[in-house]
Amino acid sequence: MSLKQTPSQTIGPFFSYGLTPEQSNYPNLSSLSTNSLLTGSTIGEEIRLEGRIFDGAGDIVSDAMIEIWQTDAEGRYPDQQSSGKTNSNFSGFGRCDTGVDSQNKYIFETIKPGQIDTETAPHINVTIFMRGLLLHVFTRIYFSDEGRSNSADAVLSTVPFDRQKTLIAKKVAGVTPVTYVFDVFLQGENETVFFDI
Amino acid sequence: MLKSQFTARDWGSNPKYLSPSYKSTILRSPTKPLIPLKQTLSEITGPVFGHHSIKPLDNDLTQNGITDGREPLGERIIVSGKVIDEKGRPQRSTLIEIWQCNSAGRYIHSNDQHNAPLDPNFFGGGRCMTDENGYYKFYTIKPAAYPWGNHPNAWRPAHIHFSLFGPAYATRLITQSYFPGDPLLELDPIFMATPKSSRNLLIKQFSIGASEEGFALGYNFDFILRGPNATPMEN
Incomplete structure (x- = not known):
């Protein structure tokens, strides 16, 4: 017998x-996580990840919260379930309010994630919340300069080919x-592409 | 090493993305079917927040926003309960964050234009971690209803916003908790977007046992998160 999930x-x-709170200029509370995952001693290639969220009318969403969850540069999650140990000083988690940037971009300062195994291309897991979304959406960010590992990725290969491009971040x-x-x-x-996970 | 995947999101319990009576869903809900993803390490792991990140007054909204030495106006309440999974197992040391409007129905957020007064001694944000048995407790001020622009004479029923993580990326939950007996509930397109059979899971229960004599009435509100699947996955 299972209980029903809280809606x-x-x-x-x-x-x-x-x-x-800190990013959005409400100093009463400290932020438990921010849009910078860098600690000064994080190991890996520092990257900036940015973008905008568009609604069905093509308008930019200025009141969304976007969260990311990723491995360190060696493909390890900082979590007990993860088989390896991550390098310290990397939380793997970040949060951004799109209402802060003047163009309503979300912006993360992080490191490029590593590869977990040969069937998994480097990727960042993304959760998006906003007014008008009764239930958050899950997506993934892959990288345009990882063509070879992208083509071997077990999740990306389940996505219809013509929609795979919606999951690939473009390197500037x-x-x-x-x-x-x-x-x-x-x-x-x-x-x-949004996933049912 | 064996790891557990999580049960699916309960589509019979959750609202649909497109619920046209809640107008903001019309341009913001995905139109294509979600693509099924067989859970990997990415979905069954999740961020970890330590107890050290929580400060003593973070769970007491009657105290953490005081700026002029006086307590916030309104009715003090206690909201407490437990976080469990679908099998009733306690979810220990998981982060719960809350935010709400004040006793006049006004949020401190700069975009809230409702002309009800701000309270200089109420901020409206807080957080805590569940204890080793999955229990949590907040002290706050009872929030009020407020108008919004969804339709003529539209009012949101009083509610507290809750954000929870649970053990994994897959168990993330953001929801709202309402108050029993509120006549606005059946007029609210956000609450009513929830399937009828699970709406009661969004309503706090008054509890004299959770009340503190001479201080505040208590409400109970439990959270039920996705739990591990019976079948472990091979890594």
Whole structure:
């Protein structure tokens, strides 16, 4: 006999003073996690990950919270279930409020994740919450410069080929730090792939 | 090494993405079917928050927003309960974050334009970790209903927002908890978007036992998260 799961409800428009207080300029609370996963002693290639979220009318969503969960540069999660040990000083988790940036981008400073195994390309797990989403959506970010491992990825290969591009962040040429852009489309021709996990 | 996958999201318990009476869903809900993902290490692991990250007043919203030495206005309440999985197993040391409006129905958020007064001594945000038996407790001020623009004369029933992690990326939950007997519930398109059979899981229960004599009334609210699947996966 199983109990029913507590239903999800929308995060609503006013989450930021509780969930992203420092980033959103509410100094009463400290932030438990921010949009920078770098600690100064994090090992790996530092990257900037940014993008915007578009609704079905093509408008940019300015009141979303986006969370990321990723391995360290060696493909290890900082979690008891993970078989290996991660290097210390890397939480693997970040949070960003799209209402802060003047163009309503989400921006993360992190490291490029490593590869967990040969069937898993480097990727970042993404959870998105916003007013109008009664239930959060899950997606994944892969990297445009990882073509070989992307083509061997067990999850990406289950996605119809013409939609796989919605899961691949594009590397921006010639900028420092190395920057990848990943826009999210909630609806429309290029609707991002969302997973039932 | 064997690791457990988690049971599926309960689609009979959760609201659908598109619920047109809640207008914001119309342009923000995915239109294509979700793609099934066989859980991997990425989904069965999750962020860890230590007890050290929580400060003593973080779970007491009657105290953590005081700026002029006086307590916030409104009715003090206690909201407590436990976090369990679908088999009733306690979820220990998991982070719970809350946010809410004040006793006049106004959020401190700068985008809230409702012309009810702010309370200089109420912030409305807090958090705690569940204990080793999965229990949590918050002290706060009872939030009020407030109007919103979804439809003419639309009012949100009083509610507290809750954010939980559970043991894995797959068990993440953000929800709202309402108050028993509220006549606004059946008029609220967000609450009503939830399947009828699971709406009661979003309503606190008044509990004289959880009340503290001479101080505050108590409400109980439990969370039921996705649990490990019976079949472990081979790594």
